Amino acid sequence: MSDSPTASSSTDNPYAVGEATTPTDVDPGVQTTNDGPIDSLSHPSFIGFIATQFFGAFNDNLFKQLLLLLAIPTAVAATVADGTVIEGAAAVEVAGELTDGPAAKPAGGGDLQGIATVVFGLPFVVFGGLAGYLADRYSKRTIIVTSKVAEIAVMGLGLLAFLATPMIGFAGLWIVLFLMGLQSTFFGPGKYGIMPEMLSGNQLNRGNGLVLMTTFIAIIIGTAVAGPLKDSIVPAGVPQMQAASGLWIGSLVCVGIAIVGTITSLLIIRLPAADPTLKLKAEYLAIPKAMRTLLKTDTPLLIALLASCVFWLIAGLTIQAVNSLGKTQLEISDTKTSLMVSLISVGIAAGGAAAGALSRKLSDRVVIQIGMWGVVAFCAVLAISMPGGQHLLGFGGSIPVLMLLGASAAFFAIPIQVFLQARPPEELKGRMIAVMNQANFFAIVMSGVLYQILNTILTSADLPRSTVFGAMAVLFLPVAIFYRPSLDRTVSPVAPATTTPVN
Incomplete structure (x- = not known):
């Protein structure tokens, strides 16, 4: 999953707990107390938040599953120079290249899923502490909106990386996947930390339950949609590099979803930073x-x-x-x-x-x-x-x-x-x-x-x-x-x- 492994509603910065100070970025008339200002789950701000995190989780899992499916070598039919398929002959694709093979079976040796998993997960390990610090240093709404704008840029780069795969291989896609993990890393603390700041205490448990439910639905649908989307764009048996260049259409879908998620994030109510004077220290990063x-x-x-x-x-x-x-x-x-x-x-x-x-x-x-x-x-x-x-x-x-x-x-x-x-x-x-x-x-x-x-x-x-x-x-x-x-x-x-x- 691209979402955080755990669903926490803590408002604390992971590595430093600061006192709340005077709001610097808050809607007029919003009273900042221990409870959030919203006492209804039908409030436009909460609906916008739910939609934002849903589209984010959906997009992450759609793009990641597309890339994982692409990372697995497939069996391809052998062809002659004019493109005619030779019946009874076969070629085996290994790491994007075609080699003669006794049967149309993928060798498995070119499976790059492990690399994709490492590349996506690394930002969470390296930058998780910094993300937690920023979520308290600045308004969590600002963190969320900024992360969603970054998601549009990352998905746009993904489109270009798919198109460039025949020329540069998977290098561009690895960079995009890392940036996608980085964007999710900074989005997470804002997503989970904003709940107690936004919702009143009597709505917090129900709100958290709704977030968990919609996140799971987004993960399930995003993962499930990736397969049919890839099948509809790329015919079965197409080599990895050729398939990748065609998947720019799938990335275009991800760009559209990111844009919608960014628009819904603007509905989230403005809230003050938990501690705008918090200073960055090395301890926060470990x-x-x-x-x-x-x-x-x-x-x-x-x-x-x-x-x-x-x-x-x-x-x-x-x-x-x-x-x-x-x-x-x-x-x-x-x-x-x-x-x-x-x-x-x-x-x-x-x-x-x-x-x-x-x-x-x-x-x-x-x-x-x-x-x-x-x-x-x-x-x-x-x-x-x-x-x-x-x-x-x-x-x-x-x-x-x-x-x-x-x-x-x-x-x-x-x-x-x-x-x-x-x-x-x-x-x-x-x-x-x-x-x-x-x-x-x-x-x-x-x-x-x-x-x-x-x-x-x-x-x-x-x-x-x-x-x-x-x-x-x-x-x-x-x-x-x-x-x-x-x-x-x-x-x-x-x-x-x-x-x-x-x-």
């Missing part, structure tokens, strides 16, 4: 001392953070593995492949609702255990291939298993996320969420690195693409065996190193 002290002395909190990272490592691998399974081993269309990926999110949404209900009847620990073993079991089932490389489940059989995998992931991740948000002392909650986000995105970046390693091994050993799911099951098995969560949400007994606001 894990602050107070958080290092807390994590060193609160073992359950540290272990939960590490478990969350393992989850996001597996989550990052899953998207890449499903894309590769669909296009390379099952040899299905981009439309069906994107549908498989989007249905994982449907499973996560359903699992999130079920986890809440189960937690009221069972303990969080039991729910997490169900989730952990579910992830291991369903990954193992997805890994099975028959002799000759045919996948055991096929397209139809993989659909329910992928949804169950998503539900199991929600069982595991949601109670841990709630614990990570509730456990720290009040003055460190915002910084804990920021550390959690950066750690989770570091895990996503590492999933890209690990996928490229696994891809190289599978290609060299001529193993089916479903083997990646087997590797995921093996990676997660020690977590299922040894992790015994201690999810006492009592505030950590450890006193932070300092509770003085850093200005």
Whole structure:
């Protein structure tokens, strides 16, 4: 996902908590109190905000999935000089080049999804702290609107990068993907931090629920639409570079969505900066001392953070593995492949609702255990291939298993996320969420690195693409065996190193 891994509503700058000062950019008549000025979810400002974050999440996932689908090599028919297809002959595309092959099968060796995942996730790791600082130093509305304007520019560059791919390869697309991740990095703190500043206290929970729901819908639709859009623009079997040059039309769609999102962002009410005098310090760009002290002395909190990272490592691998399974081993269309990926999110949404209900009847620990073993079991089932490389489940059989995998992931991740948000002392909650986000995105970046390693091994050993799911099951098995969560949400007994606001 392009959105932040966690949905926090904290107003705190991740690495410094400042006192609110006199508003400098606020609508006349707006009273700035601990509650936001809006007491209705039908207010045009909130509707504009919901639309803005929806279009942002939709656009991110549409563009990213288009690029991930493009990053997978495809089988192409061999042709003679006049363009006539030679029946019975085939060429295999590897990293955008055609080579003679015994059958029309993609080799898999040119799969660049891991690189795409690293490039997109890196800005969240490197610039997450700075983004949190800016969200408190300036009005969050200003951050949101500026980010949306930047999104138009980035999507425009994406259009040019697609057109230039036959000349410069994927280099231009990697730059655009990095800028897209950077734009999302700076948009996130404004998106989540503005909620308590904008909404009154009695509307905050409902508002947060609506944001989460619309974000999930945007992710599902954006991912699902990418496949049919690519199929409608680029015929099946077209080499990567030729396909890329045709996808400028898809990028044009993304530009249009970015423009609409920018317009809706202008409806958001003007609000003051949380601390316009806040000075930038090096500590904001790394894990602050107070958080290092807390994590060193609160073992359950540290272990939960590490478990969350393992989850996001597996989550990052899953998207890449499903894309590769669909296009390379099952040899299905981009439309069906994107549908498989989007249905994982449907499973996560359903699992999130079920986890809440189960937690009221069972303990969080039991729910997490169900989730952990579910992830291991369903990954193992997805890994099975028959002799000759045919996948055991096929397209139809993989659909329910992928949804169950998503539900199991929600069982595991949601109670841990709630614990990570509730456990720290009040003055460190915002910084804990920021550390959690950066750690989770570091895990996503590492999933890209690990996928490229696994891809190289599978290609060299001529193993089916479903083997990646087997590797995921093996990676997660020690977590299922040894992790015994201690999810006492009592505030950590450890006193932070300092509770003085850093200005």
